[in-house]
Amino acid sequence: MSQAERHLASLVRQLANQDRVELVHPFSDLKSFAALVYVAECFGFRYVGVRLVGRHKVLHVYLVRSGEAWAQQRAAANAAAFPQVGAGGAVPGMHLNSLTPVPEAQPDVDLLTKVIRYDAMTEAGNPVQLRTIGVGAGVLFLLLAVLTGLYAVLLPLAVLTPAFMFGSLRVNTARRAKLAAQLTAAGCTPVRDEAGRERFVRPVPYPA
Known part of the structure; x- marks a missing residue:
């Protein structure tokens, strides 16, 4: 299993069982975090911010389950279209078995990267x-x-x-x-x- 698949499997477990998700991958770059946030938002969550934790300022990214009707409708549609996320199946907005965005999703992931970077710089x-x-x-x-x-x-x-x-x-x-x-x-x-x-x-x- 690739690193991207492990990250996706961990994300899917949190999405299924929690209303608040915390992404902590010390060796991931911001683009990988942004891609994971993009996927989470496809399944009814929304990005809420970051924290830098510990002496080494490890980046923690936080999401919460959205209560908005449009977000839950989007989540239901994506759950039906992508039932094997994290288990080797297709992932919304990403190339297969990777955290590399497809062209259609690239602008959203780029914007997420900038938002996360801004929040991390504000925190630091x-x-x-x-x-x-x-x-x-x-x-x-x-x-x-x-x-x-x-x-x-x-x-x-x-x-x-x-x-x-x-x-x-x-x-x-x-x-x-x-x-x-x-x-x-x-x-x-x-x-x-x-x-x-x-x-x-x-x-x-x-x-x-």
């Missing part, structure tokens, strides 16, 4: 968190320099660590602004989630 580039880490690390290194007398080592760190954090924040902000422009041009709507973070909602509903 929390301005308050990065500023706090940068300032806190600078103060810590400065105090250690005073206490230990290792000024030649610790003073540069006291300067460079905050500079790196603030530089990372500026780069992240610029990249998100570019991506936000692309999402807006694609018809997505900017919204604020419950934590006040900006996200983009894709135009829906999709046809069944």
Whole structure:
């Protein structure tokens, strides 16, 4: 069984038994995540966001079962048309036994990739968190320099660590602004989630 088939089989098990789905594949790229989200949305789920978990910032992608009538109608139609998803059968929008989109699905998967990337960058580039880490690390290194007398080592760190954090924040902000422009041009709507973070909602509903 290929990696794509394993991912699809795991996804189908979650879709069958859960109203909330969590995709965690540390070595998958965003395009693979987007393809899995596309398939899940064909079966009545909708993408709701991401989290970066742990020291290594492993990406977790979340979906929930949609209560919209059009989503459930689409799910029923696809369940009838694709009864062997995850068991070697055809998959909506994908080439057989792969997570490679067919031409008709490619634009939707590309848009999903951008939405997931934007959310992941927002999660990684929390301005308050990065500023706090940068300032806190600078103060810590400065105090250690005073206490230990290792000024030649610790003073540069006291300067460079905050500079790196603030530089990372500026780069992240610029990249998100570019991506936000692309999402807006694609018809997505900017919204604020419950934590006040900006996200983009894709135009829906999709046809069944």
